Amino acid sequence: MSNDKDLRNFLFFLNEIKPLTSEDSLIGVLATSSKWEDVARSINNSRENDVFVQSIAKAHLYVHVPFCENSCAFCYCARRVLKQPLDIDAYITSLKNQMKFFSPVLKGMDTSTLCFGGGTPSILDESQLDTVLDALDKNFPVRERKILFEANPSSLSQAKLDVLVKRGLFRLSIGVQSLDEKIIKQVARFQTKKQVLWCVRSALKAGVPHVNADLIAGLPYQTVQGIKKDLKMLLDEGVNIVHVYPYCGKNLKALCAPSEEVLDFIKRRDAIIKTAIAILQKAGFKRKGLGSYALDSEGEEYQEELYTRMEAAVVGFGPLVMGQFPGSIFYRTRGLDSMSDFSGVDACPEDKTYVMSHFAAMAMITEGLKSQGFLKRFGMGVLDHCQEGLEYLKKQGLIACSKSVWKFTGPWEFERVREYVVLSRVLFKPDFLRRLRKRFISQYDPRCDYSKRQSWLEAYANNWLTTLYYRVGA
Numbered sequence: 001m002s003n004d005k006d007l008r009n010f011l012f013f014l015n016e017i018k019p020l021t022s023e024d025s026l027i028g029v030l031a032t033s034s035k036w037e038d039v040a041r042s043i044n045n046s047r048e049n050d051v052f053v054q055s056i057a058k059a060h061l062y063v064h065v066p067f068c069e070n071s072c073a074f075c076y077c078a079r080r081v082l083k084q085p086l087d088i089d090a091y092i093t094s095l096k097n098q099m100k101f102f103s104p105v106l107k108g109m110d111t112s113t114l115c116f117g118g119g120t121p122s123i124l125d126e127s128q129l130d131t132v133l134d135a136l137d138k139n140f141p142v143r144e145r146k147i148l149f150e151a152n153p154s155s156l157s158q159a160k161l162d163v164l165v166k167r168g169l170f171r172l173s174i175g176v177q178s179l180d181e182k183i184i185k186q187v188a189r190f191q192t193k194k195q196v197l198w199c200v201r202s203a204l205k206a207g208v209p210h211v212n213a214d215l216i217a218g219l220p221y222q223t224v225q226g227i228k229k230d231l232k233m234l235l236d237e238g239v240n241i242v243h244v245y246p247y248c249g250k251n252l253k254a255l256c257a258p259s260e261e262v263l264d265f266i267k268r269r270d271a272i273i274k275t276a277i278a279i280l281q282k283a284g285f286k287r288k289g290l291g292s293y294a295l296d297s298e299g300e301e302y303q304e305e306l307y308t309r310m311e312a313a314v315v316g317f318g319p320l321v322m323g324q325f326p327g328s329i330f331y332r333t334r335g336l337d338s339m340s341d342f343s344g345v346d347a348c349p350e351d352k353t354y355v356m357s358h359f360a361a362m363a364m365i366t367e368g369l370k371s372q373g374f375l376k377r378f379g380m381g382v383l384d385h386c387q388e389g390l391e392y393l394k395k396q397g398l399i400a401c402s403k404s405v406w407k408f409t410g411p412w413e414f415e416r417v418r419e420y421v422v423l424s425r426v427l428f429k430p431d432f433l434r435r436l437r438k439r440f441i442s443q444y445d446p447r448c449d450y451s452k453r454q455s456w457l458e459a460y461a462n463n464w465l466t467t468l469y470y471r472v473g474a
């Protein structure tokens with residue numbers, strides 16, 4: 001990648017073919033069909049033989065609950081509407097099987113952090129929650145758990161909350177979206193303001209240390225005044241973490257080919273986001289990730305660490321979830337079609353250099369990439385690892401270095417997503433990029449007008465990061 005022009009073209013090529021989301025991660029698209037036995041063998045091998053992998057002492061557990069009571073119009077999570085309650089029991093049986101499989105693999109690791117996401121984890125009743133938590137305790141014993149749990153206000157109850165609090169609820173994430181019921185109905189969601197406030201108050205009353213409200217900016221009929229009102233109420237109630245996600249609309253494809261109407265929508269959405277951020281910052285909240293603001297850092301750090309810093313392994317249970325042992329393997333489970341059998345898995349070996357690049361990119365976006373810290377963690381200087389990439393980014397004016405700390409220039413907000421996409425590529429070693437290129441080359445036709453490819457457009461639009469990328473890149 002020594003030729004600047006080649007590098008630019010290559011980056012453009014990658015983005016053009018399939019802009020990769022931070023959630024997918026670069027390595028995700030390289031994964032190929034694999035078997036659980038191979039995944040386990042690989043992890044065990046690296047835990048036995050690789051000093052870097054041995055230094056990863058924590059494994060965060062993630063349990064996906066893919067069922068929902070209804071299908072919200074704005075949602076692109078891996079989920080399906082629950083047809084019959086029995087489906088949940090069959091699903092739990094499969095989860096237990098998957099846990100058994102991982103039990104010996106994680107032996108000796110700290111597995112105290114447990115995150116429930118969905119779908120709708122609060123759709124599980126008390127006894128189902130207990131069953132899942134018992135299975136986790138049996139397979140991954142810990143002295144104390146820190147549970148991060150996503151709840152839909154319409155399905156959380158006092159009895160469920162009691163179970164969670166008893167088992168170590170550390171953070172409750174409430175799917176508020178908006179407190180305006182007229183807006184909520186517009187996006188095919190069914191919850192009342194009363195239910196939302198009940199969730200916040202009950203969690204705080206029960207002593208849950210971190211109570212998070214998820215909001216969506218740009219929903220139909222939503223106004224700047226509206227989000228001001230919502231935030232005031234939520235902050236007055238004591239919410240201490242807020243996520244502000246941009247609404248992408250029902251007809252997402254339209255966002256890729258902006259019309260007057262779409263541009264108006266984007267303008268309104270951005271004004272709402274800006275207002276929300278200003279209110280949160282004024283109230284002492286600090287940005288902790290993309291769209292995420294927290295009053296005190298601990299609750300949010302878990303989430304950040306879980307997905308970005310690669311300081312711990314992540315082990316996902318359920319369909320369409322990922323797992324990652326930094327420096328060893330990355331895997332993604334398949335299938336929402338067969339809810340009770342999600343044994344299919346795509347996996348990709350992952351080496352330490354990938355971890356180093358990813359770490360460097362995330363550090364620059366968040367607290368700054370410190371040369372000393374990098375050396376301490378990886379036993380190699382950051383310049384020895386990715387000098388070429390850093391210099392390239394510096395030349396583009398995207399990053400700056402002061403007192404051995406590399407940092408993104410300017411404020412890091414939604415609008416910087418495009419830079420991040422670029423950033424996370426140039427730091428990778430050429431051989432990794434070559435493998436990636438090989439994988440994509442079969443799909444790439446330079447004569448093709450990709451804007452006419454609906455499936456790609458949908459893929460772009462299905463992700464809020466890339467929707468923004470499109471906007472900024474236009």
Ligand code: SF4
Binds near residue numbers: 067068118
């Ligand atoms: S309840 Fe949550 S996961 Fe389910 S469709 Fe609505 S937003 Fe998506």
